[in-house]
């Protein structure tokens with residue numbers, strides 16, 4: 396019997412994990428990536444919960460651990476930089492998890508360990524999808540025609556192929572009214588190896604996190620957010636400069652450094668909720684299907700896990716639609732667990748007023764006090780489940 400064939404759109408965590416697992420279970424895989432070349436960039440992500448088991452099954456746990464960001468803990472700081480609260484970071488799933496890695500380093504690790512016969516098409520994207528009784532036909536903007544048994548759409552939160560397959564009323568895009576600006580900035584002698592987090596009034600957060608390259612990853616996150624997706628770099632930086640003019644702590648340093656940062660980018664947080672993740676021979680995976688945003692956390696863990704669960708369910712069944720339904724049934728509880736944000740979380744995370752900030756400080760101290768510490772530690776747990784991962788019965792047995 397000839398191998399089953401898959402087209403995967405998107406070469407990041409969800410797409411590469413799926414490519415890894417499908418190819419190891421006997422599929423012929425073509426990955427289409429819109430970017431002209433492999434995308435290395437991105438900020439800190441972590442691997443938690445069941446995704447740690449998936450990494451172990453890939454034999455990549457040590458490889459990921461070796462590229463750790465070097466972050467040792469997470470602290471909240473006041474306007475002078477003094478630590479007010481230390482968040483629990485002991486164990487595998489603390490505020491700073493055992494496995495902290497830059498998104499690009501995680502993607503690169505997956506890429507480096509893919510079997511050689513996974514085929515890549517860069518600088519192209521899907522323009523047309525036709526699902527038939529025995530497969531799916533894909534035409535790309537570059538004029539490539541591909542026939543496959545399966546199309547996996549792993550294009551991230553702003554997926555375009557999603558709307559070629561699913562109706563508008565099947566995709567709920569929820570704007571969380573939070574803007575985040577990220578950038579790599581020079582390290583200074585005052586920096587250390589902790590994630591330092593400062594809250595300022597009017598819903599402004601400032602974050603500094605170490606990376607393994609001797610630089611610092613800075614994030615400015617604020618709510619209410621700005622409409623910045625269409626803004627150019629200069630316009631966006633001007634908006635953020637105005638917003639953070641009196642935010643204190645390290646804001647002036649970060650704003651100055653962002654002017655020359657090589658990779659500064661901005662995002663508006665949007666959750667994606669779909670009524671179904673599969674239709675015919677097409678399945679959605681990762682942020683394209685269920686973006687949880689950093690407010691929920693665990694996006695990388697869910698994307699990594701999705702590749703394994705999808706391949707396992709497909710290996711266990713000749714009926715594609717049944718396997719895709721089983722994939723969805725397995726993943727959905729993990730996703731919903733992080734998408735259903737606790738009521739009041741945004742107000743807590745982004746205090747607007749001085750009294751609000753003061754209340755936040757009291758609650759922070761209470762939550763990190765000895766009696767509440769175990770409960771607080773649970774808040775950073777994502778992708779946790781008592782269910783066993785589906786087993787891959789018929790392992791295709793290809794080596795990397």
Ligand SMILES: Cc1cc2nc3c(=O)[nH]c(=O)nc-3n(C[C@H](O)[C@H](O)[C@H](O)COP(=O)(O)OP(=O)(O)OC[C@H]3O[C@@H](n4cnc5c(N)ncnc54)[C@H](O)[C@@H]3O)c2cc1C
Nearest residue numbers: 405407408409429440441520550551681682693694695696
């Ligand atoms: C600041 C920040 C902090 C985060 N922190 C965490 C964290 O602590 N823990 C965690 O687990 N997760 C975190 N995440 C989320 C995590 O990075 C994502 O959830 C995860 O990378 C999802 O992977 P993905 O493959 O689904 O999508 P993406 O990483 O968005 O990749 C999509 C890929 O598809 C490509 N693409 C897009 N459109 C097309 C197209 N039309 N055709 C072909 N290719 C296309 C893109 O170029 C990209 O390569 C964080 C995210 C951010 C921004």
